[in-house]
Amino acid sequence: MAGRADPPEGGAAGAPGAGDEEYRSIVFDDTFVNAARLQEFSAEQRAVENAVAVRDREPPAEPSLSRAVPKQGLALAMIILLAFAAAIYLGANNPYQSPRSLAAGRPAGSTVALVPDGEVPGQIDVEAIFGSGPVREFGVGSGGLELPDPKSTTHFSREQVLTALTLAKEYLTASALNPDVLVGGSLNEVRQLLGIEQQRQFDAVMDDEAGRSWATDWLVRFDRERVEMADPHVRVSGAFTFTEAAEDVLEIAGHHVFVYALRPTDSMGASASLFGVRREVRFQFGKEELRDRNVVLRQVDTLAGPMACEADPAVAFEPLLAGESAPQTVVAGIDPLVPDADRPVLCAALMPGQLNLS
Template sequence: MPIAEDPEPRPSEGREPDGTAPSGPDGKDPFADLVLDEEFVQGASVKEQAGRTRMLAAQWKHTPPVDPGGRRSVNDGPAPKKRFARKARPADPWGNPRPRRSPEWRTPLFVLLAVAVVLAALNVDGLRNWYEKRTGGDSASAAPVEPVAPATAPPTTAPPQADPKQPTVDRPWAGSPAEGWPTSITVFEPKEPPAATGVFTAQQVADQVKLVKEYLAATNLDPKVVAGGRPEAALAMLDPETRQDAEKALAKPSRESDPTSWFSRFDARDAIPVGDTYRLQGWITVEGDGKRGVLVHTDFTFVYPVRPGPDAAKRAMAPKPSRPPGPSGAPAPTGPGAGDGAVKPVGLLTPVDDVAGDTWTARTLVRRIATFRFYDPAKYDVERGKIYFESNQSDVANSECDVDDGYYHPQFDQFAAAQAPNPNQSGPTSDPYDLTQPPDPSDVCGTVSRS
């Protein structure tokens, strides 16, 4: 190990036993003018080792150091390849593994969110239109719908046009004037309180109005009947002769004897009601029959939201039957078993993929105008508590024409592209929500402006 050397041979101390001056060539000390400043230290050709260096050198002379691993030198050769291209874990200078840092994912996410917010702000109208098309609503759809009071007389104007929104399972009433209509027939009463009429007291007339409302509810608002079930409760309320005709129609439906003239029903293979609450609007009036009896007049429109059944698409593509046209302007038959003119929707839309909650739905409207007669029991052989028809007429909007199997068959917008044309569709376009006029009496297949 090198050590520091004197710059020149050190002269003898020069101190003679007799105490004379130092000896030398000229009697001068060579270190007399030496200054140990910073310049002298930095210019030294030989450096003194640190104390720790000398200590470790002495220790490693007898006990060589051991490589703890984790660090490599240029003499170790190429690093071995890792399986599956995994990187070696980083280590600190002492060989201890450092914890891995998780990838920074927040910054890209914040950038994407910021871009989305900016794009939405720049195209608010486009975003609203997309939402309305998909859900049939808008940002204010959660606001409560203004209820419509039960009618007591024919209206003077048709309901205003609503924004055309595609109804879905989540929003079956979107775009319909019926969204605020009542859901129960019990809220409807004659404009004037029932009074004594003919041989019946005021209370008896009120009971007759109640019986009529119960019958209309059993035939048009019972969820089991609307879903295609047998209307046992309604059949039990009919007079014997009318019940026999209705049961015959249920057993063997035909154009002359169609059960839908009495009952609102859908085939679950084709159309499934959405929920068990339907909406209606109409009015009731009472008068004497001139023979000491009572006539109860009713005019109600029932609206049913439905979604496609398992066979709806196949039925839409099936060819439609044709029939010889009837006499021009021929009135539709009335009374029990009367036929009705079905109509088809217009403005069919482009189909989209159905998803849960967003499945497109349709609505079918049934308007029933009927007069119920309560005879004077002293003059006529009648059963108390039974329904007797004086007249009965029905009109259906959005049900396949010329199908007399005892069910309504609505048409759905998502199958419009595959919809087979109907050769019998030749009637005029009408608004089924316009209750200011009676329905068209001709038995033709027309179109509706909205449903």
Template sequence: MGDPGEPPEGAPEGGSGSDDEFRSVVFDESFVRAARITELSANERLGGAAQAIRHKAGGRLFGTVPRQALTLLLLIVLAFGAAVYFGVTAPLRDAGGVGGTELTTELTVLTPATGSVPAADPSSPFASLPGATGYADGAAGFGLPTVRDATAHFSQAQVSTALDTVGRFLAASELAPAVLVQGQTAPVRLLLAPDEQGQFDQSLTAPLDDQHHSATGWMVRFDPMKIALATDTVKVAGGVTVSELDPGTLQITSDHTLVYALRPAGAVTNGPVSLYSVRRELTFDLNTADLASGQLDLVNSAEQAGPSACGAAQAEYLQPLPVGAAGPAGGQPVAVNPADHAQPAWQSCAVLATPTGG
């Protein structure tokens, strides 16, 4: 037998016979496992395999790819599959529903303080309003800031644009005769951001007293079949404040008392006239997209309105009591003055105090 250190056929011709020249070739375990081919087993050779070697499974595609890379690839595939699955199976937003912003409304009904609704002078219906309360005609009473200061994240021009948009919404929803007594709604809807227009439409097609779908939460409106304006003038007192809800959203709050001179629909011009008071405390949100489009989100509406009957349904229209109609007999709730902005706007049914209740 030959030397165990020599090849089976002996040292190659011309070679040194020493294994020194092979010492630089090291076949460690990682090298062997990475090999793309391997010898057939004894059973495979006895079975008459056509080839003496076989390729390792997956060797052509992944044999040289590090294990860490394969693991990372697998995680990416799983993450992509999960994203596709949840994207397809996630519930779709109701086409008729609302988006990320939703209006919440509250209405406090005010009943007559004197037990019946007093009549106003048709020639000067607002003569009974106290002069010290600061009422002005229409938009002049909105109290919009004349100096539009910048905020931490909004420029002076952006604040001015936001206030102008709010002013247009207040004029459309509180002063426009077409909205007040003619049943029109488009002037208000056009100023709402798209994410609230679905809720607005639902409030008109199916008004509900559920704090979210009351048409009278969006605007002051009276039934055209019952109520007419004795004069287009509306007396207004109150103010507007500006703040930042977050770095991307301006929040504007308006708090106004509005006094309307009303008469029955179809009545002659010298028919009975009554005054109807509405206090509206509204909260608006405007982001940069709203500023660019001249629209807004109305997020909260708290109202006090009267004289009305406490049990009257007022989700679709406000329901003023006519002149001479009696208020509740006995057990009346506490008096509320809609011109007193120091008190919270939302309360239960209450008695209408001065200046318009008698």
């Protein structure tokens, strides 16, 4: 049974619904009616005397801000505001801010030349010269640079203390035990352990622009035109200590004696003699230096001999070798009232007999 439908040729003109085709898409729903500017009165309202059929409607009141903004929007805005405030607070109080680096000037230094009384003893047999006296108890090479048990401090963890001790050992190994450095060879192993600021100062010193800083403050070095190593293995004795110098500064101090077997250059048959260097080296580390694995060299105090009082140890040590002796003269005097005078060369007497600097 067929349903209602217009005939295929279309509805007849004037037929019911024939003129409504163009208005079929217009739907008068509740939203449209409620938004109308005119409102028709009810039959009861129109029955009142002098009543009209329709009236103008008051425009709807503007919604308040609290009603215009959805509750979800207010909550989201509040969350964003709180997050922004928290970011500002944490940025100002962040415990993980990038640490500041330490100011790294030239290291303070002092050097005392130890002058022998008489000729310097020597032997052909290097093992024999090392095997007598207190030197036979020393360690060999970096094995003599023993580290203490690292412990945490107030502001530095155990791992940070261990890193600082390790870097201090690496610096002493490079600057006082490396045969290439000892006889004026490559300096890269020493230089690369310094920060950028001290690298510039180190380069200036090595280019003979020392000022009040000496090359022998940064490292142990001999004049290779005159001296060579009779044995590349240096004997070492001493210890490291660590403490906090300030809230953000860890200080490592190395107290060591280094003993070198030396002889004249190109003299394989010449007797070897011992040359001792006692150094107290102070390093400092901040959080940035530990992160970048750099040392800050603060102070180096050195006793070195046998050496003549007239020797100039600024660029390199000038050892007295086997059979040599020091002239018994005094270097230029020191005026304590002139604070800006050139750094003096200090002298002391080396104990007679076998080398003993411990």
